[in-house]
Amino acid sequence: MHSAAVALGDRGRVEDFLIREVRLLDERRFEEWRDLFDEDGYYWVPLRPDQTDPDSEASLFYDDRPMMATRFERLRHPRIHAQTPPHRTCHLIGNVTIDAVDGERSECLVSSSMIMADYRVGVKRVFAGRVRHRLRWDGERFRIAWKRVDLIDCDDVFELIAVPF
Amino acid sequence: MMELDAATLRSLVRHDRVHRSLYRDPDIFALEMKRIFHRGWVYVGHDSLVPSPGDFVTTRIGVMPVILVRDDEGEVRVIFNSCSHRGAIVCSEAKGNTKLFRCGYHGWTFKTNGDLDAVAMPRGYGPSFDLCDPALGMGRVPRVRAYRGFVFASLAADGPDLDTHLGPARDSIDEVVDRAPAGEIDLSGGVHKYLFRGNWKLQIENIVDMYHVPFSHESTISRSGRQFGRRPGEEASSAISDRGSAAARWEERVAWGSPSTGHSYAGHQPIAENLPDDPTFRTYLAALEARHGAARARDILQPKRHNTAFYPNMALQALNQHVRVVVPVAVDRTEVHVYPVQLKGAPDAMNRGFIRHLNITHSAASLIQTDDLENFRRCQVGVDAESSEWVWFARGVESDVEDNHGDYRNHGTVELQQRAQYAAWLRLMSEGA
Numbered sequence: 001m002h003s004a005a006v007a008l009g010d011r012g013r014v015e016d017f018l019i020r021e022v023r024l025l026d027e028r029r030f031e032e033w034r035d036l037f038d039e040d041g042y043y044w045v046p047l048r049p050d051q052t053d054p055d056s057e058a059s060l061f062y063d064d065r066p067m068m069a070t071r072f073e074r075l076r077h078p079r080i081h082a083q084t085p086p087h088r089t090c091h092l093i094g095n096v097t098i099d100a101v102d103g104e105r106s107e108c109l110v111s112s113s114m115i116m117a118d119y120r121v122g123v124k125r126v127f128a129g130r131v132r133h134r135l136r137w138d139g140e141r142f143r144i145a146w147k148r149v150d151l152i153d154c155d156d157v158f159e160l161i162a163v164p165f
Numbered sequence: 166m167m168e169l170d171a172a173t174l175r176s177l178v179r180h181d182r183v184h185r186s187l188y189r190d191p192d193i194f195a196l197e198m199k200r201i202f203h204r205g206w207v208y209v210g211h212d213s214l215v216p217s218p219g220d221f222v223t224t225r226i227g228v229m230p231v232i233l234v235r236d237d238e239g240e241v242r243v244i245f246n247s248c249s250h251r252g253a254i255v256c257s258e259a260k261g262n263t264k265l266f267r268c269g270y271h272g273w274t275f276k277t278n279g280d281l282d283a284v285a286m287p288r289g290y291g292p293s294f295d296l297c298d299p300a301l302g303m304g305r306v307p308r309v310r311a312y313r314g315f316v317f318a319s320l321a322a323d324g325p326d327l328d329t330h331l332g333p334a335r336d337s338i339d340e341v342v343d344r345a346p347a348g349e350i351d352l353s354g355g356v357h358k359y360l361f362r363g364n365w366k367l368q369i370e371n372i373v374d375m376y377h378v379p380f381s382h383e384s385t386i387s388r389s390g391r392q393f394g395r396r397p398g399e400e401a402s403s404a405i406s407d408r409g410s411a412a413a414r415w416e417e418r419v420a421w422g423s424p425s426t427g428h429s430y431a432g433h434q435p436i437a438e439n440l441p442d443d444p445t446f447r448t449y450l451a452a453l454e455a456r457h458g459a460a461r462a463r464d465i466l467q468p469k470r471h472n473t474a475f476y477p478n479m480a481l482q483a484l485n486q487h488v489r490v491v492v493p494v495a496v497d498r499t500e501v502h503v504y505p506v507q508l509k510g511a512p513d514a515m516n517r518g519f520i521r522h523l524n525i526t527h528s529a530a531s532l533i534q535t536d537d538l539e540n541f542r543r544c545q546v547g548v549d550a551e552s553s554e555w556v557w558f559a560r561g562v563e564s565d566v567e568d569n570h571g572d573y574r575n576h577g578t579v580e581l582q583q584r585a586q587y588a589a590w591l592r593l594m595s596e597g598a
Contacts, residue, residue, distance in 0.1 A: 058355030082535035155307035158529035
């Protein structure tokens, strides 16, 4: 069987990728996390359940790669008050399923559940939601075509957020 | 507990400083709700959020739950979101469309204008209970007026009219709305909502604070003193700082504030910025010129005001085009709601750009607003220190000029706007004391 087909249908391999992906965020290796996205990749966190469109409505995050670069450059700035001290985060990924495989384009659609706890200056929070990834197999590794996170409380108020989910 | 009579209130506010208790005393917060939010004009919402009969959004005036609704007749009303029977919130949806509001507790129903429609099982009530009593409606906020779609309400039956209240700040609404080729704006493109553990005044002060930018937002400014590019293809944005101080052009900005209403604004940099020259913008410009003519269109596109605070609870920012609403929750807890402004009649691509841009600057995960939220939190913790009784707004106080309307005028990174806010605060809080 073709290697792409093997990788795209291999739930264990996909799950391993997702675990390693969020671990980069917990370790604040933001630039490496950005590099997982393909050149046209984007990261989207809607502000409304069932939001269909990131263009005509406000979003909590809607970053392409250049925007991620600006975002993470700021997170490295020595005088970023919102991260002095920084958030500590712990992501947990589970319930991973491969929902569709597109062999033509070497892509698959993956669903998972995410819980992220974060802590900063006496405040502990828990975020939870459903995550969808469109992953591309480039022959050697997965690249993220897009990642969408639907938080269960996406339309609620939030205290400041720094680290992606 | 402090007795908040007129003399005490006067002792808490001086021209160049205010007492720290204004940020931390729950009794002062309760009195602010009563005398500022539950009496004078406050912003409630925008009519583009309720375009059709039966459309509603739930919100608050001060700490009171209300519904902004377009009733069956097409009239925009503000009604209290509380059942006349036992007081329960009648509507618990954030927004929607309905023919009737129905209380979930005992099934009483109300018309979209707030009047009682029907009481469930009415035969259980005897003759002493008048089911036609108008007081059994949800209750309408007595005064509701709109200016170009911006809906304001006052819980007092009498008082200055909305035009008088808005005064010269009204032009800031015109500046933004006139940019729409159709002459109307649309606020229905979603909302960013955040919470900070601090007093509401920290946000309304900050909106018109031109002093904090190079310091609070240092993490967004490169070594060259320019802020990150805010629009697609833009390498860097405007010059913010010049070797640790605000860039020179900032000192030329007009500062204006009304000590009677508390409204204030910071002017735009007085140098015309180059207009974009891309197909989307050219389409937009053509639409604007078709409505107004070339000269007036150019004038509309010349930015005049950077941001305007409509005391006590709304701000309009012309740069990162949005409407910001300050929602007090408790003395040390505040919500902020930020609505992207879309221009009706402008190309979709342009409005999509506004929305995308605001995600970057003003979402709860944004690159700008998060540093402000952190500083509000730090202020709230810090004012508990009894090292000083005061918080200072003295910057530029000697050079303030009072114009013939009694309004303050000055230039640059002064704290004039905050001086105007607290002069109004004292006036509003003392009325009826």
